Each structure stands twice: as C-alpha cells, then as structure tokens.
Amino acid sequence: MTADDPTRPPTRRRTASVTACPDGPLLVRGDVELVDDRGNPVDRHRATVALCRCGSSAIKPYCDGTHKAIGFEAP
Amino acid sequence: MRLPVDRGPLSTEVRKVLQAEPGSARAADLVPVAAEALRTTDDLLADDDVQLTLFVLYELHHRGFDDVDDRWEWDTGVLAARGLLERALESTLRERVPVPDAVPARRRAVADALFAMTAPRPGPSVARYVWRHAEREQLVELLVQRSIYQLKEADPHTWAIPRLTGAAKAALVEIQADEYGGGRADRMHSALFARTMRGLGLDDTYGRYVDAVPAVTLASLNTMSMFGLQRRLRGAITGHLAAFEMTSSLPNRMYGDGFRRLGADLDTTWYFDEHVEADAVHEQIAGRDLAGGLAEQEPQLVADILFGAAACLYLDDLVGTHMLGAWERGESSLRAPVTAAAEGAA
Numbered sequence: 001m002t003a004d005d006p007t008r009p010p011t012r013r014r015t016a017s018v019t020a021c022p023d024g025p026l027l028v029r030g031d032v033e034l035v036d037d038r039g040n041p042v043d044r045h046r047a048t049v050a051l052c053r054c055g056s057s058a059i060k061p062y063c064d065g066t067h068k069a070i071g072f073e074a075p
Numbered sequence: 076m077r078l079p080v081d082r083g084p085l086s087t088e089v090r091k092v093l094q095a096e097p098g099s100a101r102a103a104d105l106v107p108v109a110a111e112a113l114r115t116t117d118d119l120l121a122d123d124d125v126q127l128t129l130f131v132l133y134e135l136h137h138r139g140f141d142d143v144d145d146r147w148e149w150d151t152g153v154l155a156a157r158g159l160l161e162r163a164l165e166s167t168l169r170e171r172v173p174v175p176d177a178v179p180a181r182r183r184a185v186a187d188a189l190f191a192m193t194a195p196r197p198g199p200s201v202a203r204y205v206w207r208h209a210e211r212e213q214l215v216e217l218l219v220q221r222s223i224y225q226l227k228e229a230d231p232h233t234w235a236i237p238r239l240t241g242a243a244k245a246a247l248v249e250i251q252a253d254e255y256g257g258g259r260a261d262r263m264h265s266a267l268f269a270r271t272m273r274g275l276g277l278d279d280t281y282g283r284y285v286d287a288v289p290a291v292t293l294a295s296l297n298t299m300s301m302f303g304l305q306r307r308l309r310g311a312i313t314g315h316l317a318a319f320e321m322t323s324s325l326p327n328r329m330y331g332d333g334f335r336r337l338g339a340d341l342d343t344t345w346y347f348d349e350h351v352e353a354d355a356v357h358e359q360i361a362g363r364d365l366a367g368g369l370a371e372q373e374p375q376l377v378a379d380i381l382f383g384a385a386a387c388l389y390l391d392d393l394v395g396t397h398m399l400g401a402w403e404r405g406e407s408s409l410r411a412p413v414t415a416a417a418e419g420a421a
Contacts, residue, residue, distance in 0.1 A: 019359075045257075048360070050359060059351060065358070068190070
C-alpha cells in the first residue's frame, strides 16, 4: 500500500490539497513546504493558509482579502 | 469578573436575584420586571438596562461572575426572564435587518450572497477613521469597546460545533482551532487582543471595562450569545461568523496601520496583523464550507444563515455609527472615562 493509495483510510493519509476559491485565493492544507525564490522557507503560522492569486496582497505570498477590493476575477 | 453596575430597574432586580441563594423564590419576580422593561423601552438595541441584563444573563453561560453562585446558570426563573428578553431581541432584529431572499440552498449561491452582502464599501468607517485620524484616546476607546467580545473571541460561535455535522462541522472546527491559536495558548486571538490592550496601557482582565461600554456594544455581543446558545439558531450563528470573517481582513490592516501611525510596536499590532492573514483564510472556509456546506445539508436554514450575517453587519454598523458620531462631535463613545497607563506603547 503506497501513500497515494485511495483505499487507505483518509485519517492515515498526509496528502496536501490546494483549493482554488472562486475569484479568491488558493487554500493550502496539509504538509507543504512553502519557500521563496531562493528556496528559503516562508514563515507559516497556521495549518491552512491562503495564497494570493490576484497579485495585489500586501502580505504576499499570503492573501489579505485585497482581491475583493479590486474586483479580481479568477481566470 | 464581578457583577457590573446596574443601569435601571431590571438590571437592579437581576443583581439582587443573582446575589441571593440559588433557588430563591425571588427569581420568579424577574419576569414581570423584564416585561415592564420591554413595555417601556424606546429602542431595545440602545436600551442600557435591557442589554446589560442580557449581558449578565448570558455571561452566566460564558465565564460567570465571582460574586454569583454558578448554579444560577440553569435556574428556571432566570431562564424565563432571559427567554422573554431574547425573544424581544430576536424579533427586533428580524424586523429591522434586511435579508436577501431567493438565495438557493446551494454552496456557491450562499457563499456568493454572503460575499456580496459583505463586499467592501466606500465611505466612513471606524477602521478608516482609526487609520487616518484617530488619536491615542480613541485607540483606547476602540480597545475598550472591543474588549467585551475580543477577550472571549470565538467563544459564542464555538457553541455551534456540536449542533453541526459533516462538512459544516469540520469547517467550523478548522476555523475555531486557528482562532484558539492552533494549540498554542499564547497565539489565541483573545490572548493577542490582551497583548494589544496591555500595549496601550489598558488592564486586560476579562470583563474589566463592561461598565464603560454602551448598550449597542452589549447588543452586538448579546446577539452572538443568543445565536450561539440556541440550537434552533445554528444557521444564524453560522451566517454571523461568515459575515464577521468576511469583514475583517481589510479593516484590520487599517487598524494595524492606524496604531503604527501613532507609534505602536509590532507586539501591540500583532492582533490586527494576525487577523489580516488569518481571516483571509477563515472567510473562504466560513463562506463556502461552513455556511455553504450547512445550506446544502439543511436547506431550510438558508434564510437564517443570511439573517445571522445581516444581523452581524447591522449591529456592526450601529456600533460604528455610535463611535464615529461621538468622535466627530469631539466626545467619548464610552459611558464612563477609562484611564490607560501613559507608558503604553502608542
């Protein structure tokens, strides 16, 4: 049985997920290493994080809700 | 916390009852006094006597009072009086709060409706005022007003957890776990708020400033307690949380910048900065998985989900209008002056 085996009970799996919120950020859950362009780890303070998708967040790579103020529409 | 100072005949009677031995026959007298208070009130949401009484009766379920026997929490006389008052609070809100209709019980439709209701609006707001104009005394007032809820931040919504199932329950737990610091007590949002209070030289003792806050501020918290405590209103507390989270990230950036403008350090603004990031996550989970998820599980709750959200926004506006009005007149938004230690960071 591999880690990706879908028959494995969900509580035992450590797979990460990325959820694309309509016209909003990417929600990232699970064991994912976030690094900057030099490979340095990005501080992560919570289990589930929202990554900016509109490009206008003041706290990139995280979302700060600015997509709502600028009327961002996801492709 | 000790019982707050009473604000009229009803809260005086409540104080007398709660300071007696539990089971005292006097509790039965509360109902007619409560009925009289409701009969004579001009505006329930601005009525200090009624809102303070509701605050006290709900607080029996939150943390209680040092000078009140905990057994009063489930005294039937006290509950009867609370029931009378909260039915009036609920019907007042249902009359006054505009709620969108014809929203289908689908996840995406409910989330879209909530995001539309909470879309950023131009115009005056407490956050913009704090960002650009507030002076130190007004920052102190803001924290005092907020302290009534924020020192128990997330608690009223947590009451909904055992009333939900499946995806909606998992979503609420995911949000609340983060509110409570993800397992670290010093990162609990209530603890970060206490840190901000200390940064401005305020006393962060739970309930310390209840006597200073006006009825509208208490009404806002009482509504959360009412929604959270009643399983029947699980849709409303869910919508309330969604609206709360959806109107948080952008204002909190302004609060943080306003505090920095007046010299607050990072430790003092941590609470606001944390909310910019955290609530951008929470609003997505709350709108889609929690409120949207609940709507699909229990389609009959859609109207209450939207009502809870609208009530949150309505009360937030009332409190904001009260505070901005006072500040623009050069007055305090508090009932009584509060002294903060001068050595505070900002």
